[in-house]
Amino acid sequence: MFNLHGRNVIIGWLAVGTLLAGCQPDISSTAGRTVEHAMGRSQVPTKPQRVVVLDTAPLDAVLALGIKPVGTVVSGQLPDYLDNRVEGIEPVGKTAQPNLETVSKIKPDLILGSKISHEKLYGQLSQIAPTVLTEGSGRENDWQKNLRLYARALDRPEQAEQLLQEYEQKVQQLKAILVRPQALEISVLIIPNDVVRAYTTGSFSGSILQDIGLSRTPAQDDDQGYALQLSPEALDAIDGDYIFLIYSKSRPGRLSKADFITHPLWSQLEAVKQDKVCQVSSHAWISGRNILAAHQVLADVEACLQ
Numbered sequence: 264m265f266n267l268h269g270r271n272v273i274i275g276w277l278a279v280g281t282l283l284a285g286c287q288p289d290i291s292s293t294a295g296r297t298v299e300h301a302m303g304r305s306q307v308p309t310k311p312q313r314v315v316v317l318d319t320a321p322l323d324a325v326l327a328l329g330i331k332p333v334g335t336v337v338s339g340q341l342p343d344y345l346d347n348r349v350e351g352i353e354p355v356g357k358t359a360q361p362n363l364e365t366v367s368k369i370k371p372d373l374i375l376g377s378k379i380s381h382e383k384l385y386g387q388l389s390q391i392a393p394t395v396l397t398e399g400s401g402r403e404n405d406w407q408k409n410l411r412l413y414a415r416a417l418d419r420p421e422q423a424e425q426l427l428q429e430y431e432q433k434v435q436q437l438k439a440i441l442v443r444p445q446a447l448e449i450s451v452l453i454i455p456n457d458v459v460r461a462y463t464t465g466s467f468s469g470s471i472l473q474d475i476g477l478s479r480t481p482a483q484d485d486d487q488g489y490a491l492q493l494s495p496e497a498l499d500a501i502d503g504d505y506i507f508l509i510y511s512k513s514r515p516g517r518l519s520k521a522d523f524i525t526h527p528l529w530s531q532l533e534a535v536k537q538d539k540v541c542q543v544s545s546h547a548w549i550s551g552r553n554i555l556a557a558h559q560v561l562a563d564v565e566a567c568l569q
Contacts, residue, residue, distance in 0.1 A: 298416050301378035301398040302385050307416055308372050308393070314417070315366055315392070317376030318358050319546075320401040322349070323553035324413040325375065328422050334369050336361050339511075342546035344559040367391045375413055377401075401552030403489045404470040410554055426554050433561050434474045441568060444476040450483060450503035450534065453510075453545065454518045459493040461501055466490060468507075468548045471560045479503075495528045505567060506534040511545035541567035 295308040315334040316322040319342055322335045326348050334355040335341075341349045353369055356362035358380055366374070366388070374394040381388065381396055388394040395416040397409040407427060414423030438444055449472055451462040463469050464479055466489035472479065482491065482500035493500055508523055518526065520542040524535050534540055547559035 295393075296418065298395055298412075300395045300412060300416075302382070302394070302396050305389070305393045305395055305416075307395065307418075309418060311373035311417055313370060313372045315355060315369065315371040315374045317355075317361050317374065317381055318400060318552075319550045319556075320377070320397075320406065320409060320552040321375040321413055322352075323551050323555045324410050325417065327410075327426055327554045328414055328417055328419045330417060330419075333371060334366060338550075342551060342556075343544055344547040344551065344556060363387055363391065373416060375416060377409075402467050402549075404465050404467065404486065406467055406470070406552050406554075406557065409552075430554060430557055430561075431474075433558065434471075437475055437561055437565055440565065441475070441477075445478050447505060447568065448478045448480055448503040450480045450501050450506045451548070452501055452506060452508055453549070454508075454523070456517075457495060459495060459497070459501060460490050461493060462490050462509075462548075463488060467552045467556070468560055471557055472564070475561075475564065477564075498528070498532060502532045503534055505539045505541065506532070507548070507563070507567065508540055508542050509545050509548050510542050543567075 295306055297304050298307050314325055314330055314332045316325055316332045317336050322332060323345070325332050326345065332352055334353045335349070336356055336358045337354045338357050355365045355369070361384070363384070371392040374388050374392050376394070376396050377400040378396045378398050379400050385394060385396065395412065397412050399405045399409070401409050410426070411420065411423050414420045441447070451468055451472070453460045461483050463483045463485045464473050465486035469479070469483070469489070480501060480503045482493070485491070508518070508520055510519055511517055520540055523529050524540055529535055541563065543563045547556045547563070551559065
């Protein structure tokens with residue numbers, strides 16, 4: 264009698280286990296692939312379809328890889344260099360403060376961001392969907408590495424290599440057009456209010472100028488950081504054969520080219536005297552930090568230096 268009762272208990276538990284198993288997702292069919300990233304490992308779908316991006320850099324990369332995200336953070340306004348590619352993408356808050364409730368509501372199957380911006384939110388984000396974070400955000404000459412990681416998460420590594428080959432081809436074409444790029448000394452500046460921020464060889468735009476072979480001013484020839492701040496009186500440190508002046512329409516207070524070339528502090532620069540100041544968008548030169556922005560930087564350099 265005891266054995267029969269024990270047998271019935273076992274059968275009962277097996278039945279309950281089978282019922283519970285039927286209520287659980289099929290892990291074998293949903294686990295997909297393991298992707299290693301800055302926060303460890305994540306199981307991501309084989310072919311993600313509903314991607315949310317938490318910065319301009321993954322937005323740029325995902326669009327370049329042929330996928331339109333369902334959600335993106337928006338700080339100020341969406342990047343102008345992306346044109347109508349961003350139409351229909353739902354805003355999900357700001358880069359440093361994505362709205363987790365909004366992210367959850369649009370039911371992503373993959374979330375992409377960076378550890379530097381989203382490490383503290385990683386646990387919460389991972390509860391919503393598999394989350395893959397790059398170590399940096401692309402501002403410190405790591406954009407190509409980040410593109411490859413985003414591509415692995417999207418199961419499109421070959422497309423990333425193709426995009427990087429096309430970028431390299433464009434770099435070589437531009438080198439040929441400029442003939443002796445190393446003979447030109449380039450300065451990259453943004454001037455919010457009374458402070459000069461100069462972007463170095465270690466920055467996103469700096470890495471592209473370095474790929475082209477352009478020389479930088481002594482103060483900016485530094486790959487240990489992405490930018491440095493100077494007082495407006497430090498003119499010699501920022502003068503060059505050409506100055507790329509970064510401007511943002513969405514952030515009032517920064518000098519436009521018209522303000523820059525007429526300002527008493529700047530009018531004595533050789534580049535200003537020679538009318539070799541080119542105004543470029545902060546969206547591509549600072550915010551973009553990936554492959555499409557890189558092509559825009561190349562286009563701006565070609566237009567300016569020719």
